[in-house]
Amino acid sequence: MFADYTMTELTSIFAMQGFAGLSLFSIFVLMALGLAIIFGQMGVINMAHGEFMILGAYTTYLTAQVFESVMPGLYGGYFFVAMILAFVVTFALGALVEWLMIRHLYHRPLDTLLATWGLSLILQQTYRSVFGAREVGVSLPDWMMGSIAVTDLVEIPINGLFVMVLSLLIAFAVYLLMFRSGWGRQVRAVVQNRPMAEAVGIDSGRVDRVTFALGCGIAGVAGSAFTMIGSTGPTSGQLYIVDTFLVVVFGGAQSLLGTIASAFTISQAQSTMEFFLSGSMAKVLTLLFVVGILMLRPQGLFALKVRR
Structure with a gap:
């Protein structure tokens, strides 16, 4: 596989694919952060998470259209x-x-999975009816x-670099919210011991609602970032939902x-293997690697100890 390339060419290839992988990393981080909050903190399997991302992407598309037609002089700042x-x-x-x-x-995890899967189909058809299939x-x-x-031989796209920095800033903001704020303490209290959290006056229902909404909101931001590196369609979210679940489970659902x-x-x-192999084979090998790791460490790379 590597015999046809010189060492200089291989170094350039790995560097270019590494930078290309950073763009994919940015989308994965934003998608997985929202899903980790919902799945890791609440145990809810949200199969419509990709459709929330696409809603954010379509919102960005509409905002760009408004700026382009009404305020073309301010178009440079439309993304914010x-x-x-x-x-x-x-x-x-x-x-x-919620x-x-x-x-x-x-x-009721099975019922939640089926209900959110049905919601994803409804949202996909809604997008198709409003924005068209293209x-x-x-x-x-x-x-x-x-x-x-x-x-x-190696160039870094400015839009990809911007999305990566944005992803890291949002990840840091989520960290501060979850571990350095009063609301974050309430969330962690509900996760660790819901009855005791309710006994000391925490409204667990409100915490659940805000947690689910926050996870969906972060997915919407992921959709905005997605428009910087790709086009948006009604079913684009389904291309990322499996990989996102894989990221969350592999990393540790509550970490x-x-x-x-x-x-x-x-x-x-995935980015590196896709250059030398087909995209499907890269996904298969990545999945096999992750499954092998999870067989040895079922709790994921980082496990959070909670009281039961």
Whole structure:
């Protein structure tokens, strides 16, 4: 597999695929952070998580269209407005879904899986009816165009670098929210011992609703970032949901650090193998590797000890 390349060419290939993997890593991190909060903290298997990401992407697309037609002079800053709107829209929908459906299905994982899978189909058809079956994309602002030359053979796209920095900033913000805020302490108290948390006055129902909505909101931000590196279609979210679950389980369902480490490992492995093998074979080998690790360490890379 490597015999046809010189050492210089291999070094450049690994560097280029490594940088390409960072873009995939960014999407994985944002998607998996939201899913880790929902699945890890609440035990809810949200099969519609990818559709929340696509809702954020479509929100970004509509915002770009408005800026382009109404405020073309401010188009360079549309993404920051779109990202906030994507978070607000998906957060609100997540809170509504939790109140209407999810709160009636706690401790019923199979029912939750089927219900959210049905919700994903409903959302996909809604997107198809409103936006059409074809994929749509946004025009990048001028400051996101181009690339940074690292060597004569390796260049880093500016939009991919921006998405990566954005992902790390959001990951840090989630860390501060979960481990350095009063609300984060309430969430961890409910996870560790729900009856005792309720006994000391914590409204566990409100914590669950905000937690689910926050996870959906982060998925919406992931959708905004997704528009920077790819086009958006009604079923685009389904391409990432399996990989996202894989990232969360491999890293440890209740560990944010494990989620980031897992996203980096899986994205880099897939990106590198896809150059030398087919995309499907890269996914198969990655899955086999993750399954092998989980057989030896079922709790994932990083496990959080909780009281039962």
